[in-house]
Every structure is written in C-alpha cells, then in structure tokens.
Amino acid sequence: MATKSSGFVLASALCFLSLLGFAYCADNLSVDGLVYCDSCRIQFMTRISEPLQGAKVKLECRDREGGTITLSSETETDEQGRYQIPVEGDHEEEVCQVVLVKSPRDDCSEISTDSHAKLSARISLTNNNGIAGPHRIPNPLGFLKTEPDAQCAEVLKELGLTPEGDLA
Incomplete structure (x- = not known):
C-alpha cells in the first residue's frame, strides 16, 4: 500500500513540475539574424557574399x-x-x-532604399503565430558594396542572371 502511495505522490509531483514549466514559459523570444556585404549589389546572398563583423542593427x-x-x-x-x-x-x-x-x-x-x-x-x-520555439530568424540583411566585385559577372551567370540582376 505504501508503494502505491509513493508512486502516486511521485507521479503527482512530476505532473506538477511539468505544469510549473508552462507557468514560467514567459514570452521571451530571440531574434537571430545575419548581416553580410552584398558584393554584387543584387540584394541577396551569393557565394561571394561576406559576413560582416561589427555591423550594427536595430530591432524596432x-x-x-x-x-x-x-x-x-x-x-x-x-x-x-x-x-x-x-x-x-508579446508583440x-x-x-x-x-x-x-x-x-x-x-x-x-x-543601405538600399x-x-x-x-x-x-x-x-x-x-x-501566437504557430512558430514553435523561442527563436525568430529574419531574412539576412546586406550592406551594398560601393563597387561590384570583379567575380560578380561569373557569379550572376551561374545563377542565370544578367550583370544587372535580371533573368538571362
């Protein structure tokens, strides 16, 4: 009889502790993103895009x-x-x-306008949007290089694009 009571108490305690986790599941999220140098000035990442250390971004x-x-x-x-x-x-x-x-x-x-x-x-x-987990991942953001890299024509051709970024 004591074994059944101990088992019940243990099961109840486990259920209570799991519910306690939900109670402390606050609306704490994390925005995790990437900033790169847009070497070809086409506003998306390519194989020659470079990550930028020390870039400043703002969440608003x-x-x-x-x-x-x-x-x-x-x-x-x-x-x-x-x-x-x-x-x-929650926002x-x-x-x-x-x-x-x-x-x-x-x-x-x-910065592109x-x-x-x-x-x-x-x-x-x-x-409340159906996304599981606390991490939110926005699209990568790129600063535009002053002059396109010399490799851009080749990179864009590989992607089926013209040097202006249009479909070839």
Missing part, C-alpha cells in the same frame, strides 16, 4: 495604429556576421523589423 517594433515605437534594441554582429537580440513580452499587435544601422566597412556601407528591402527583415514576435 511599432504600434500598428499610430506607428509609435514600442520596442527598440540595437546590437552588433559577431565574427560570423550573426546577431542575437533578446525580446521580452503580436505591433509591426516589428530589423534594420541596418552602421557598417564597419567604408567600401560596403550603402528600395521599398522591398525595407520589408525584408520584418519579423513576427509573438507565440
């Missing part, structure tokens, strides 16, 4: 209605061009995006 969330900034956090990339921005709370009702701030390289510091580039690093920062 804005209220959908008024556009008021509700969250702003800046960080710097590591030696692999990667960054990680911890996020507290389901906000528009959040990562933007480029500053490049560590003078020859690769231009194309409208599609501004939308490329939007990110959903909520647990």
Whole structure:
C-alpha cells in the first residue's frame, strides 16, 4: 500500500513540475539574424557574399495604429556576421523589423532604399503565430558594396542572371 502511495505522490509531483514549466514559459523570444556585404549589389546572398563583423542593427517594433515605437534594441554582429537580440513580452499587435544601422566597412556601407528591402527583415514576435520555439530568424540583411566585385559577372551567370540582376 505504501508503494502505491509513493508512486502516486511521485507521479503527482512530476505532473506538477511539468505544469510549473508552462507557468514560467514567459514570452521571451530571440531574434537571430545575419548581416553580410552584398558584393554584387543584387540584394541577396551569393557565394561571394561576406559576413560582416561589427555591423550594427536595430530591432524596432511599432504600434500598428499610430506607428509609435514600442520596442527598440540595437546590437552588433559577431565574427560570423550573426546577431542575437533578446525580446521580452508579446508583440503580436505591433509591426516589428530589423534594420541596418552602421557598417564597419567604408567600401560596403550603402543601405538600399528600395521599398522591398525595407520589408525584408520584418519579423513576427509573438507565440501566437504557430512558430514553435523561442527563436525568430529574419531574412539576412546586406550592406551594398560601393563597387561590384570583379567575380560578380561569373557569379550572376551561374545563377542565370544578367550583370544587372535580371533573368538571362
């Protein structure tokens, strides 16, 4: 009889502890991204794109209605061009995006002003979106090189593109 009681107490304790984990499962997320030097000025990564160490990026969330900034956090990339921005709370009702701030390289510091580039690093920062896990990974962000690399014509040809980035 004591064995059954001990087993019940142990099972109950395990169930309680597993539920306790859910109670402390706060809305803590992490935005994990990559910044690179766009060697061919085509606004996507190629085999000659280089990760940028020391690039500064900023995560901003804005209220959908008024556009008021509700969250702003800046960080710097590591030696692999990667960054990680911890996020507290749920930002389901906000528009959040990562933007480029500053490049560590003078020859690769231009920020594209194309409208599609501004939308490329939007990110959903909520647990109510079907994404499992705490990590949110936006599209890679690239600073444009001042002059395209000499290898770009070959790289673009391999991709079936013209030197202007159009389909061949």
